[in-house]
Amino acid sequence: MNKLPLAIPSDIFDREHFLCAVKSARQPLPLFKDSIARVTDYFHQQFQQGSDIRQLIWGRAHYIDQLLQCAWQLFDWPDSISLNAVGGYGRGELHPHSDIDLLILINEQAEQDCQQAIGEFVTLLWDMKLNIGHSVRSLQECFEQAEQDITIATSLLESRTLAGPPAMLAKAVSNTEQHSWPSHAFFRAKWREQIKRHSKHGNSEYNLEPNVKSSPGGLRDVQMIGWIAKRHFNAQAMDDLVERGFLLKPELNSLNQGLDFLWRVRYALHMVTGRAEDRLLFDHQRTLAKMFGFEDDDIRLAVEGFMQQYYRWAITLGQLNDLLIQYFDETILRASEDETIIDINPRFRVRNGHIEVTHNQVFAQTPAALMEVFLLIAQSPNIDGLRATTIRLIREYAATIDDDFRSDPQIAEYFMALLRCKEKVALQLRRMLRFGVLEMYLPEFKAIIGQMQHDLFHIYSVDAHTMEVVKNLRRFHYPKFQKRFPVAARIVQRMEQVELLYIAGLYHDIAKGRGGDHSELGVADVTRFAQRHKLSKKDTNLVAWLVQHHLLMSSVAQRKDISSPDVIRDFANVVGSQRRLDYLYALTVADINGTNPSLWNSWRASLLRQLYTETTGALRRGLENPADKHEWIEETQTSAMEKLLGLGFSEEKIHGLWSGVGEEYFLRESVEDIVWHTEAIAQSLNQNAPLILTKESGELDNEGATQIFIHTHDRPSLFALTAAALEQLNLNIMDARIYSSGDGYTLDTFYVLDADNKPIGDNPKRLAAIKQLLQEKIQNPQHYLAKISKRTPRQMRLFSIPTRTRFHNDEDLDFSVLEIITPDRPGLLARVGKIFMEHDVMLQNAKITTLGEKVEDVFFITDYQHKPITDNELAEKIQRAICKELDEQAQI
Template identity: 45%
Template sequence: MQSLTAAPARNVAAFRQALQEGAERLKKRFGDDEPVERLVRDRACLVDTLLKSAWTLHVGEYAQEVALIAVGGYGRGELNLCSDIDLMILMPKSAAWPWQSRIEQFLAFTWDIGLEIGHSVRTIDDCQRECAADVSVATTLIEARLLTGPQALFEAMRRALAPARVWPTREFFEAKVAEQAGRHRRYHDTAYNLEPNVKSSPGGLRDIQTIGWVAKRHFGAESLDELVDHGFLTRAELRKLKTAQAFLWKVRFALHVLTNRREDRLLFDHQIRLAAMFGYEDATYTLAVEQFMQRYYRTAMDVSLLNEMLLQLFREAILSAPNSAPRPVNARFQIRNDFLEISSEDVFDRYPSALLELFVITGQHPEIHGVCAQTVRQVTRHLWLIDEEFRQHPRNHRLFFEVLSAPTGVTHELRRMNLYGVLGRYIPTFGRIVGRMQYDLFHAYTVDAHTLFVVSNLRRMAMPKYDHELPQLSRVMQSLEQPELAYMAALFHDIAKGRGGDHSELGAVDAEAFCLEQGLSRYDARLVAWLVRHHLVLSVTAQKKDISAPHVVHEFARLVGDQTHLDYLYVLTVADIRGTNPKLWNNWKASLFAEFYERVRQALRRGLERPIDQEELIAEIQARAHELAARENLDEAILQSVWRHFTDAYFLRHTPGEIIWHTRMLAGRAAGDTSALISVQQQSGRGGTGISTYTPQSQHSFARTTAQLDQLGLNIVDARITPMADGFSLDVYHVLEDTGAAITDTARILDIEQKLTRALERRDDDDAPVNRRTPRQVRMFSTPTQISFSEDPDNQRTILELIAGDRPGLLSRVARVFMAQHIDVHASKIMTVGERAEDVFYVADESGRPLSEEALGRLSLGLHKALDNDA
């Protein structure tokens, strides 16, 4: 670096070269697997050298009057490869600043050479004032480090910012805990998102830094090691914390190497490449990327536990009244300063069941704010006591079910059990899914986090104060005699993920065995196992099958057998979907599931030996439509005039509300009019926006309609194409905005009507291409096109099931193949599962018959050709 100090002022090339060469050496050392702790500190040393040299060159004669100070992470002497560099220029009190232009030249120079500098220029009074106003400013200055300039000025600043002057320890601690809680909420209070932020997500580097900030403010501790000397960490805990920090640093450093920029998000784009960089390989049932991410999530879990424990220790040292008297709960536990603690150090040795009793007590006493840190430490030290003998003891069975059946706090205590490691020890199969992720866009959380979200959703249905969220489901849930059986099914429904085979079948075996071991009756154990085995069936049936068909309803009624099984399955299914991905649940799905549940419930009331037939169902639907028409003052003559064009298939597929909608739509249509007719129902009875088109069958409007709706950015969730007796086709599309909401903007509806009208009135065969871009996350996955056919003999049609990579224009591509091969679409069920489209089409040939073997072959070939070339 001698050449830098000797270089002419503003020798940008020399500095830039030094910076680039230093970065390349660090990348090489990273590739050689050198400890990342050295790399982040050596990066800081390199920047120190460059900045000091640049300061000398530009500030020169004023270098001993003004201080150049590193703050924030750079102040700690830790810099990642592309991290921001935070500086503060500290000036003495002075009315005139003769060095101002020199400082401006220095800052411009740092940007010219490739350093991303964040800077502030302050006096000591400025520092004190801004620290007092903002705890984040105070935090960055707590870590201040003098690079060059007068030591006395730097020390004066530190004295001015001492706890006695600004942000006393108590206030600082409370502010940082609140700040952390707010940050965690921005990440949904979980480290287990699909694309976590290594720095800011719960369990990330910021949680470790929060510990350091509080320790420095209260104890003056300069490193985590000093917490051992103060008695706040054991040597083993310090090793675990530093190991976690090193792993997170390594992940962050690798992200910077891959992207050549400051990047803290573990995006899908990077996860596979990072897994390869870290040496992971695909195994029989687990991808390399899933193994890597499980290591990440388990590291985040370690950090979260240590963060909770240390902040609680700090709370006791900083906020709690010294020597406050404990309040006994029983012989084993007491409450001190609103936190639960064991009454003596040997409680768990003498009474291992206290490892479960702890969670019963915290659930029963809402006034308890948490578990004291020393007790958490004792829990983690005694996890080895939860062995097979412990799991077989009737007392522990009773305690576990007390946790599940508590009136409040069930989810909170299960999450606490998981964080402390107790849940995975008591249910060993659960321990295997902790931190396990699935590399797709459908499952937004790790398996264990998702499982506990499902329990949480069930709990909300069980509590009257949340009745407004899902009124019907809340009524069903609160009518269950044993809601804890639903929680048990939730705990086991995905417990066999990652083992190979059908996770529902494997999980059902595990669930029944566990329930019998816990002392449940054989009926209850079999009910839980049945729920685990069939937890996907209701969702798949409602979203992929034609639930208007009486035989579909009857078959499902035979599967569930009775109202009890249906009720348990209904609430579990909805809780599962809502806990899989926050974007999956919407009013459309709520309406769809409620409609199917009601149809199956009615079938069970009739009796499985007396299934409803088609004529009887049509008569019921028409009778309800007549009642609705009378309330809306629709003349019977109008009904008869319009309904003579409706077929039996039409009445089976549409609700009475839709029938009246279409009756009004067609009532004033002149005879012989062949123009396209479009009607948009802003809030359909099915929870979305309904769009009806009435066109001659010869126009094959399905292709043009789906292309136009896709281009408009609408998600088509259901399509029903019904040939009328007059040669027209009455098609109904239920659509949602990308957010999952119905369309509420009147101008948006008008735009849809106008564009759809123009699209359907075009006479040429070439449809406008859909040119919306495929989302970034979806582009990361390659889903091979899968096509299967089956027969629907009751309705004389062929069922086509298509799995393909989701992308804009997919549905219109499929529709164009149908049009080219003269295939009529009678209905479609559109289902997007993360990055995959899983769509079902009910089709027939032009004569209304199921497709022949030859036609099936042509259709399969045509679809592969249309979809595989640009997948």
Template identity: 40%
Template sequence: MTISTPPPFEALLDEAAPLQSYKDHLAAVAADLIRGFDTGVPVADLLHAKAAVVDRLLIACWKHFLGDRADGLCLVAVGGYGRRELHPHSDVDLLLLTAQPLADNKSCADPVAALFRFLWDIGLKPGQSVRTVEECEQEAERDQTVITNLIECRHLCGDIALFQQLEARLAPERLWPAQAFFTAKLQEQEARYHKYHDTAYNLEPNVKDGPGGLRDIQIIGWVTRRLYGAADLIQLVSRGILSHNEYLELNRARDFLWTIRFALHSLAGRCEDRLLFEYQKQLADRFGYLATDGNQAVEEFMQQYFRTIKGVERLNEMLLQLFQEAMPSRQASTPPVRVDEYFHSVGGYLEAVNEELFRQRPLALLEIFLALQKNPSLLGIRASTIRLIRGSLDIIDDDFRRDPAACRLFMQILREPQGIVHQLRRMNRHGVLAAYLPEFAKVVGRMQFDLFHVYTVDEHSLFVVRNLRRFTLEKHREELPFAYDLSRQIAKPELLYIAGLLHDIAKGSGGDHSEMGERIAGEFCRRHGLGDDDTKLVTWLVRNHLLMSLTAQRKDIADPDVVHEFASAVGSEAYLNHIYLLTLADIRATNPNLWNSWKDALFKELYAVARRALRRGLHNPIAQGEICAARRHDAQRITERLGLPAATTEIVWANLGDEYFLRFAPEEIAWHTIALAGCRDADLPLVLLRPESRWGSAEAFVYMADRDYIFACSTAVLDQLNLTILDARLITTSHGYVLISYQVLEQNNAPIENPLRQTEIADRLRASLLHPTDQAMRVARRQPSQVKHFAVRTQVYFHDDAQARHTVMELLATDQPGLLSKVGQAFTRHGIRVLNAKVSTIGSRAEDVFHITDRDGKPLATEAARQALHASLLALIDEG
């Protein structure tokens, strides 16, 4: 591309034009480039055109400021500018090469300073360094990033002989030979991958530096230049290292990533390489992506992005391995070592015995992964064989998928004692898993545009299988001891792996993904020869993989009816074991920040009470009276052991009804009882903080005369203290007092261990309850900036409790500071009493459940009462 009106930099300099003139010309260039981008000019042309404009500017400035005084000086473009790749706000990296230190060249020092000052003044913001040839050599020898920057250097103006000296000093035979350079770049890439958690599937990926990004393509170019002296990847095709199709794929990927980066710079108005949420939707619209059934346009765009970088990662891995094999030190390689009839190893990598293997024996496309499992000392698959696999994926057709031998091989991979997850990931990386399971192909690179699911669906599913495997391994036993012990009781762990692999396979297909997944899982099980019982278990797990999570986190598991309903849905202890392990693996694979001690204790509790119900018999559910009596008995044994007389205990309990004993465990009841037994009127409101409860969280305990503002005020204070409220249980006594138990953690899910912090929480909470004010109910904590891109429409639903004891209110809203306090204020306006609150935050989405009554302890019977509360909630929540 050529700029329509080339800026007359020479004329401007000769006329000593004001600085604004240069800024205006550069702004006109930028606008011209943006117009070109919007009208479909290839992005490569735009990058080169921008570099050409900067070249003209620098050459004109060089002549103007240095003129005939440039002996022994040379201006050199390095880095991306050296490659002629300038995005709208890319750095312009320059090297001023000098024959002698600039300080010793008085006649040039001032003009050079004036040149760079001028470039800064007009807004070019060059990245500049001034070095002699010797200094360049010394710096490059010390730091591989310097040699990387310099091997792409390009002469702009000045002493050409000096530039040629630099090129000679940087030659591989003199500095950083190919093997050393290659090793350094591998280490650099490994460190860069670690920075991004070793996954390309981040919610806000970095287009330039993230795994599979532009840097992965640049590394291929740098190594090619160092190893072969080739400036263009096309020379890899002529050398037989890169196929023509792979070359085209790499170029398409580079152009796609360049296009995104160019658009990011223009949208942000600065150098921005992160694909932030605020830009993802804008780019999807700008590039013309459309919503499809069950998927937003932004999700379609991001799926193409993730699939593109996955391809770059794959090519990067293959080419770097080929480069390693081509190193002079590897030329005299050891002869192949036979592994089996179809494969041998070369340098520790598995290789097909001939190039026609997969055409002659299609089953070898699965056998190669089984061979890697059976030979764990092997490092992986040789690059030449990776290429053969990718070129043979068309062999995996419906006949292949229905072949009983292929199905047996796939099941054997899932049943091997080692390497299951490694090989599933390798199969996914090389396209075999998507070819073998066409439904899985649909979720490869599929993201969900929210703050909850931090991985693509395929990556998440493989993480679930990984977690299920970790539960079985002794070396990970201490991570989740209960899950480890339970996994030892699973007779066929491969059934769990199948359920984990398929549980989200229908995501993005429209409709209920659990129902659709159940059908896909059934077809998979029948095709792979699983018996009726095994098929029934797998399909039930896929259909109900959210059952335990929803029950534990959104229902009152202290309610015997809730427990009985869950146990009835599960049906047997064997199914309970499987759903427990799958649920834990699923949650821990959704978002690394989701799991905490509270969830660990919560799911263990639901498991325990459900197992008790199953063992007792679903036809014989435990009565509420039995539960109350048993808990009273167990709690009294604890209080007596701690020295509290039985008579005192009975006095404390006299005002607490059965509801209290249904909703608290014996050790909680005992702690509350001891606190209340020693409480005087002067101590009210009584506020205590227990740093670790049986739930693995801290318990904030409040006891005081009942007042309407208590819930709103106390939740506001806990929010102001940056605490996460996980659960709230409120009991109103028969003599007009309220007892509240909050389960809380620090916002980073850490326990509250510091005694000073514990005192601060209790003191602040008590002071606010003693003297409630409007200010006490305001939460000034800032909302995370990401949340604004995922606003959730506030919705309120009311349900009748099965036994007509209370009303269940569900609230869906954007998570925000002070949300619970606003709910509490609405309750206060309408005389609502809270019996129980389940608080759940999923990314930016708050999903809270409240069990409420009116002021007289009755359910909200009239539609008018519900609608009035609904209106107040919307007004309070949406005002901020």
């Protein structure tokens, strides 16, 4: 492809006129700077008017060529020195703030004489504010350094002479290619380089803030193909690779279109930031979405539409990069290696561990083979993957999948057999997605490819999240994950129809982005799938129920008081059977971990486990025999009494310690904790000083939190100052339980995790520091809202939304329930506690849930008479005060 740069009008830049002007000027620098500003403004205007991005990129490089040549001519140079463009600039491509990489080649004898001129030349370029990267080398130095550094060798591969004798550069390139980096070695080194780069960016095109240049599917992946082509084929353009059979015409078209899109994105980033910014940060995403013509609508934000387009191109380019590198490795580098070929059937064989078609018409003659190939890989532990030529055919024939293909009973049988395989199920589904088969076989899947939610909670696109969920469901079978997910692993490994779990995983978010309730909309999709794949009515009902209720268990566990028999009863009534509960629990754990693994912590694990265990008990008793609240309390008190009597306490002493403590305490707290609290209070020597205890909670490995128990004089400010102190200690409150003892004291339990979302563990020094600071704050409450030293992270500041509250009275629990949805920030709970104190509100319980950049906290509150807040005006006043306090803080 001929590189035709964008023409610059002569009134903006005329080379000959400009050269005469700078040669005659006493101070040429202002002329250079003025020219750069004028040309840059012109190019930006052309970009905004929709000019061809290639002409803009080539045009800027061509302009800089002329600018540097003019600057070069201001000095006297011998014939033994040359100025050369290398790297991206050497390719003739230059974005507004890209590095301008220069190589000055010089004869060793002349180097000493030219040092001052070289220094003055480079200083002039720096003074122009150009992003210059330069090196000065002799031919021998160039050869030696390129031999040691693949980056230098690569930059020489993309080089051209701007001024001076071209023969110097030609010799440097020739020496490097012949002696330092032959084709095989060059390819292997660049491949290792790419693997390392991809690993740095999480091996995923779906980074929340991707790097347009370096992330998988970015510009570097396209350049990688070009480097291979130039080094091995001596090709000067991608078009040459079609003639050589390395690249197919449709692949070339995709590469060109994807490159155009990424170039436009990168140009826009440089233009709006005024610097060499290649990261698509959240605030830049919003700006570029508008610039690229996307608008908010009722279904999704403009930025989500823009990022979906970005991710789809990144996936396309990443796939082509994978395919062409594998193809190059197989058909060129390994062409002479010994091969082992094993026939499977008339359609497929295995060559050196990779499956391939026996002839190029396999999919045309037997369409079902397009599904069969993935089943064969899953069924055979000896098949490592697919040959590149077969991947190409799969990609080609995937586009031919139609209703006849989807309704073929044999193909449906293959797909269900794949889901029933004991190994490599998730891997094959990911391959089907990557090769374009899954979106054609399950057409409803196409809409969610690359679809993102613009927040910090959902770190994957919907399609990538779906694949993560299925992979997590598979992981429950693996020994190394059994310790982390003991309950889920035990449940899944005893399931007789685990394929139903995978179907629910595939469809649970299938309707996202359509508007409306995606759980309800997904039911229709998964029901059609079940009917097409001949599932029984019983199994169809199960997968439909799982899709409809896939958010239920996490919502109940994190937002309701699961120590309440009424909450367990209501949840058990919705679930209805142990079979549903087992499937729902496994799907919920996989879903949470597949949304954002960093948000899964031991406390969430313990909540889900508790809800699962209590609901299992309710189902065993029978839904017609729900647990009675008073029986539950009586049973807890009796068991705690027996243990305390065994420790030497008298019944009179125990009743005295328990007098005034409300029913909620015995309803929510375990027998073990009641005994622990009672014994410690009885043994406390100083009733005026706060009693502070700590211990780990949780019955299973890696599940639970650190409990902090506080027994002290009750006061309105206690929750606020405790929350502020725990924030100062860098602890995250997961749950708070507040009880009044009726004698002027309060019994408070806080469940906390450290900054890494883990319990504190056996750390005496840390635990002593916690106790000491809490005692100081409680005994000296005057400055409980001390200045929070932690700053709100940049990403969270970008997601500032108005605080929302919901208020209702729960008649079953005798509480008022206040829900607060607001951006996360330091000191949030302390400020909420301050509002409660100012409005004579008593906190009884709090469920703290952080979802990325926002929190969805639930507070169970009463007035000072322990009654729900029935005054609507007061309820509104509390909510307004909270919104005002939190939203004003968000502006700081």
